Amino acid sequence: MNTIQAIRGMNDVLPGDVSAWQHVERHARTLLGTYGYEEIRPPMVERTELFRRSIGEVTDIVEKEMYTFDDRNGESLTLRPECTASVVRAAIEHGLLRTPGRRVWTMGPMFRYERPQKGRYRQFHQIDVELLGVAEPSAEAELILMTRRLWKALGVSGLALELNSLGSRDIQARYRTRLAEYFSAHAPALDEDSLRRLETNPLRILDSKNPSMQTLIEEAPRIVDEHDGDARAHFDRLLATLDEAGVEYRVNPRIVRGLDYYTGTVFEWTTGELGAQGAVCGGGRYDNLVAEIGGPASPAIGFAIGLERLVALLKAQSVELPAARPHAYLAAAGARASILAHAVAERLRDAVPELCLVVDAGHGSFKAKLRRADRSGARIALVLGEEEAGSGRIAVKDLRARGPQSVVSIDELADHVTRNVFAG
Numbered sequence: 001m002n003t004i005q006a007i008r009g010m011n012d013v014l015p016g017d018v019s020a021w022q023h024v025e026r027h028a029r030t031l032l033g034t035y036g037y038e039e040i041r042p043p044m045v046e047r048t049e050l051f052r053r054s055i056g057e058v059t060d061i062v063e064k065e066m067y068t069f070d071d072r073n074g075e076s077l078t079l080r081p082e083c084t085a086s087v088v089r090a091a092i093e094h095g096l097l098r099t100p101g102r103r104v105w106t107m108g109p110m111f112r113y114e115r116p117q118k119g120r121y122r123q124f125h126q127i128d129v130e131l132l133g134v135a136e137p138s139a140e141a142e143l144i145l146m147t148r149r150l151w152k153a154l155g156v157s158g159l160a161l162e163l164n165s166l167g168s169r170d171i172q173a174r175y176r177t178r179l180a181e182y183f184s185a186h187a188p189a190l191d192e193d194s195l196r197r198l199e200t201n202p203l204r205i206l207d208s209k210n211p212s213m214q215t216l217i218e219e220a221p222r223i224v225d226e227h228d229g230d231a232r233a234h235f236d237r238l239l240a241t242l243d244e245a246g247v248e249y250r251v252n253p254r255i256v257r258g259l260d261y262y263t264g265t266v267f268e269w270t271t272g273e274l275g276a277q278g279a280v281c282g283g284g285r286y287d288n289l290v291a292e293i294g295g296p297a298s299p300a301i302g303f304a305i306g307l308e309r310l311v312a313l314l315k316a317q318s319v320e321l322p323a324a325r326p327h328a329y330l331a332a333a334g335a336r337a338s339i340l341a342h343a344v345a346e347r348l349r350d351a352v353p354e355l356c357l358v359v360d361a362g363h364g365s366f367k368a369k370l371r372r373a374d375r376s377g378a379r380i381a382l383v384l385g386e387e388e389a390g391s392g393r394i395a396v397k398d399l400r401a402r403g404p405q406s407v408v409s410i411d412e413l414a415d416h417v418t419r420n421v422f423a424g
């Protein structure tokens with residue numbers, strides 16, 4: 001019979017990799033808590049309408065990347081391709097916006113039907129962070145400083161911050177007209193997608209990944225040249241705040257981001273160490289989104305970290321991770337010893353709750369079990385044979401020191417283990 005395999009672009013995270021994921025998750029959770037962010041867990045499926053309205057009809061995500069289906073009632077639902085829209089929907093629905101300066105985060109899988117390649121998958125994971133109700137550049141600064149601190153806590157280095165400011169909807173409308181003029185003048189050089197977008201959403205032409213379009217895009221008018229006094233003042237205050245806090249950055253007028261809801265500041269953290277998929281974190285301000293999906297007018301800003309890429313960076317930089325090794329490995333062989341093994345183990349767990357203990361009381365010889373004990377990376381092996389079982393004792397073998405084993409009474413085992421495993 002054929003074996004059944006995972007869906008292309010959707011990965012299993014195997015036990016050997018989980019320690020890196022947990023390292024990231026643990027640090028992110030702690031750090032977000034210290035900045036006053038609370039966890040929120042929206043569902044993974046939403047009405048399709050939510051994403052059409054927020055991300056925008058004429059974007060890669062909505063046009064060709066969503067996993068959309070009709071449920072049994074004929075309602076169109078979509079597996080979330082990102083979760084800012086879900087968090088904002090939840091915040092509106094549950095009145096979270098009544099407290100300005102609401103800080104929330106969430107973590108989990110997102111789904112996009114993209115072409116799978118290194119760093120780009122169809123199910124991928126994000127840590128998503130949103131600060132709702134703060135219009136001042138202080139919000140941008142907080143998010144950026146928090147991400148900088150996270151990279152440091154995780155032990156990754158070399159991530160570069162790039163920033164741009166898209167300005168208000170009015171500025172974007174003026175810019176759209178300028179872009180449309182520019183690209184119309186170069187219509188023969190446009191690919192099919194871009195020609196269509198020229199009519200519907202010229203800003204999205206700037207997202208094109210088509211190499212033959214890149215020179216044209218490089219030379220396109222820049223949104224910063226459309227900025228009014230307010231947009232410029234906001235951005236300047238942000239840059240001054242970052243300068244004061246010693247953050248290095250580069251203003252990159254080409255960053256427009258692939259979603260329509262952004263207004264004002266946008267930013268990305270990128271690395272050159274992961275090949276073409278170098279953006280590890282992206283975000284920005286979306287001051288109109290809350291109202292656009294039916295909530296009270298409210299400024300907001302957020303970012304998302306791509307976990308697969310961050311974990312890949314951790315590996316590329318050989319960041320040392322806490323090892324997932326048991327402290328002790330209990331090897332029991334023989335009928336009576338096998339029965340006794342779990343009782344002994346439970347007594348030990350009662351006495352030493354933080355002990356990580358693997359019990360091997362199934363079939364097999366001592367030799368095989370001790371080999372497995374070695375392979376597990378445990379510090380000590382607890383060896384329980386028929387003879388020990390009969391006399392209420394157990395042998396303790398130090399797997400690193402390779403010295404002689406000691407035999408202790410089961411009553412004294414907890415003390416002995418505490419002394420030997422946790423004392424050094």
Ligand code: ATP
Nearest residue numbers: 114119120121124258279280281282304305306309
């Ligand atoms: P990219 O330009 O790489 O397509 P994006 O601008 O579409 O990224 P966002 O929607 O802003 O990305 O998502 C934030 C982060 O999520 C990205 O910086 C990236 O780290 C990660 N990410 C986005 N799409 C994928 C994907 N298909 N597979 C893995 N990670 C992804």
Ligand code: MG
Nearest residue numbers: 060112114258
């Ligand atoms: Mg993308």
